[in-house]
Amino acid sequence: MRGVRRWTALITTAAATLAAGLLVLAPTAAFAAEGCTVDYKAPSQWPGGFTANVTVTNLGAPVDGWTLAWTFPSGQRVTQAWNAVVTMSGAQVTAKNVGYNGAIATNASVSFGFNGSWSGTNTDPTAFTLNGVLCDGGVGGPTTPPTTTPPPGGGPDPMATVAAMQPGWNLGNSLDSVGADETAWGNPRVTQALIQNVKAQGYKSIRVPVTWDGHQGAGPGYAIEAAYLTRVQEVVNWALAADLYVVLNIHHDSWIWIADMQANHATVLARYNAIWTALAQRFQNTSPRLLFESVNEPQFNNVDDATAYGLLNELNTSFHRIVRASGGANATRILVLPTLHTNADQGRLDALNATIGALDDPYLAATVHYYGFWPFSVNVAGYTRFNAEVQQDLVGTFDRVHNAFVSRGVPVLIGEYGLLGFDAHTGTIEQGEKLKFFEFAGHYARQRNVTLQLWDNGQHFGRTSFQWSDPELFAMLKASWTVRSGTASSDQVFAERASAVTDKTLTLNLNGTAFRGLRQGTTSLVQGTDYTVSGDQLTIKAATLRRLLGSNPAYGVRANLHAEFSQGAPWRISVVSFDTPLVQNATGTTASFAVPTQFRGDQLATMEAKYADGSNAGPHDWTSFKEFSRAFQPDYAAGAIRLTPDFFAAVADGRAVTLTFHFWSGRTVAYHVTESGGNVTGSTT
Known part of the structure; x- marks a missing residue:
């Protein structure tokens, strides 16, 4: 993430997962079951196949996320499932909730079904466990989540460590600033009091992004400026002293100079290796609560994906070699490896999986970033609400990283998450819809056993006031760490x-x-x-x-x-x-044009722009709904809706454009603008 970011069916079938033979473990947050019953029925059966319906009734405390397990007595196999993700390991079956049915209140039930295959006999299973509790109709105490076996070598357990890092927070736009020092992007110098106050909010980990570009000497040594390295170490030590886990990385260097690796291979690799050599030496015997992340949002100029995957593999492999060879605590320090662009598309995940498999190191974690379904995240194309499509994007992303890594024993950090619209204006997403996003993100992260680290470049938690700019948002965030909210x-x-x-x-x-x-x-x-x-x-x-x-x-x-x-x-x-808002005629220029508006208590949700022939006008001409803040923005204090130069840059000179302002009350108001030679005329008719 940067100070100004560079833009770059809920019903699940499980055939692919079944083919891989993966066992999905229950998330640690879900172990609240105390008693249950299961009604298993196979109403339809034919030679070699059958359909089964399963109803689970929770008799204990409310469950937030469930996993039902049983063993088939006759060797049956599940071939397709709905309303649950079903996986098998031998005769053992695990059914896990999907996004919309994870909560089961006391005495409430949830159902799912599947198609299966059989040969010989099709005997019904009789013993089921819900989140590890035997479903025998009794009610007992809550169970304890299963523990993973620490890897050999005496180092930290990566799965347990990353789980203990939830929730996490990013110290954004400070040490990662591009400029003279950590204040270059508007934030004050980091203080120990800030770190202690982050800990006091309930955070368990802090990601410390660092840009090294302006603090690295010339070749061939590419030495890190001693004072800067000491400053970074000071901040890291403050965080460790506050009993926080810490992630330290190479940050904006990814696009400043690492992106040129294909064209300038030797220099880029030498600079990169010099940084990690210095960091490995400086932090050689630092607490294992410090994790190293190889590079933030890796990207490469003028190459195809296959080439980019190879370049990233080379960086990650070199990073791994340098840190491990430095010895001390670095021999088993958890190393965090990103996907290309820290993107969670399947191809990116597969490429990183190949690297992790080749390194054959039990002390590795994977990382991706998540800023939501893009049209919702920036409020474009009419995606003003946290609807089913927006939710499914999150579900799909978290499911993919879980299946790619967590289910195989590799922990995942969502090293940055939030909404892209925050970069321009924290009001880009309507408050309630914003809260729904963060509520569900926290909930589903717990379901998929991934750790979230909130991106905060100073717009959320005050760096000197130690107060939240949006207390309502923080209340929802904090609740999402442990429970769901209505x-x-x-x-x-x-x-x-x-x-x-x-x-x-x-x-x-x-x-x-x-x-x-x-x-x-x-x-x-x-x-x-x-x-x-x-x-x-x-x-x-x-x-x-x-x-x-x-x-x-x-x-x-x-x-x-x-x-x-x-x-x-x-x-x-x-x-x-x-009352319905009122707009007035106006004139101005493309550099500064505003529609005089009496909002009359209403709030602007989005804006459409069309030419007289009905075709879309303005930027993102694949949609009539323009991007909030980038093309238009309400100014409630001044009584105006401002149209940006970017909007007019994409409007044809001399062609009238009809704007339709959509308000949260449900009312719409039409307005007309025409740009000619840099001058703009706006009218209500």
Whole structure:
């Protein structure tokens, strides 16, 4: 990640996984089962094949993530599954939840099915375990998650170490800054107090990105500036003293000079090796809680993927050789290897798997980055909500890294995660939709046994205030480390001033929790009087809304309610007074044009741009919906919607463009702009 980033079916069948013979271990966070029953039925059978349905009822405490295991008594095989990921090892079967059915409340049930094959007899299995607990109808104490066997050599257990690093945090835009020193990108110097406060927030690991380019001497030695190396060591030692795990890497050098490796092979490799030789020597006997990451977001100019994979393999192999040869604690220090671009596409994962297999070293971990489904992450193409497609992108990514590495005993660090829109404006993604993303990311990371390290370039946790810029986001993040939180279809209800107030209904996303009530501040609202709940439908009564809004309410948020659930963070619901926004005629230039806007309590969700013939106008012309902040941005304080120079650079001179502003209330407003010779005219008609 950089200060300004350079852009570069939930129903699962398990045939490929079955063919690989992989056994999926239950995630450590899921071991909350205390008792259960299983109803196994095979209603359809034919020569050589059958269909089975399995219903699991949880009798104990709520389960967040489940794994059901059994042994087939007659050698049957599972060939296809739905509503679960099913794998086999011999006659042993493991069925694991998919993304949407991982939570089982007390006395609740979940079902899945599969097709299988048999020969001879097809005897039903009778003994099942849920997260290690025998499903015999009794209720006992919670079980303990299984432990892995530490690798030989007396070093740290990589799987246990990476699991203990959850959650993690990035010290972004400091030592990785490109410039004179660590303040070049606007953050203050790192202090020991900052590190201690990160630890106090509950973080277990800190990733320390470092850019070495401006602090490395000339060839042939390419020596690291002594004072800079000492400064890096000081920050690392502060983190270790705070009992944090630490990841130290080579960061923006990846695109500054390492990317030229194909054209400048000898120099790049010499510089790279010089850095790791110096780091290996300096940290030779440092605590094993320090991990080395070979390079951040590796990329190579003007090469195809096959060539890039070879170049990255060469770097990773050289890194491994240098560190291991330095001895001391480095002989068994956990080394973190990235995929190309730290991307989780299958080809990238396969290439890194080949490198890890060839190195044959038990003290390795893999790393990728995840910034969400791109259209949602930057708010383009109309992806304003955390919908099923956005969620499935996350599920698919985490599933792939789990299957590629974790299931084979190689731990995974999601070394950076977040939303790309944060780079431009933390309001690019609507608050509630943002919270849903982070809630689900934390949950599913636990399901797939991967460790998350939040990217923070200073926009989240204050470097001197030690306060969160978005406390609501941090509350959701913190809850996601251990449990799921309930959410709702929206975090806003809009009441139009020009119309009579009516009941407002939201759909609750319980996520395995139970709804406990609705409150305003410390005052609990009365169910049946102030609101009703029917299944997953929460309805706030019109009389309650009128009371909260008051007579002749001003525009904007008039009250905040909070839905409380049996666990996790509460869900805020803002009661908003609004009328349809009004826009006005304007003139300006492509360098500075703004649409005068009376928002009247509403908020802008996205903007469409089309020419008169219906074709798409502006950047990203494959979609009519433009990118938030990059093409347009609301300025609520100034009462304007600003159109950027980037937007007009992609608009044909002299052609009228119809803009449609979409607001979160559901209202739309049309506007027309024409650019001619750098001058812009905007009108409502």
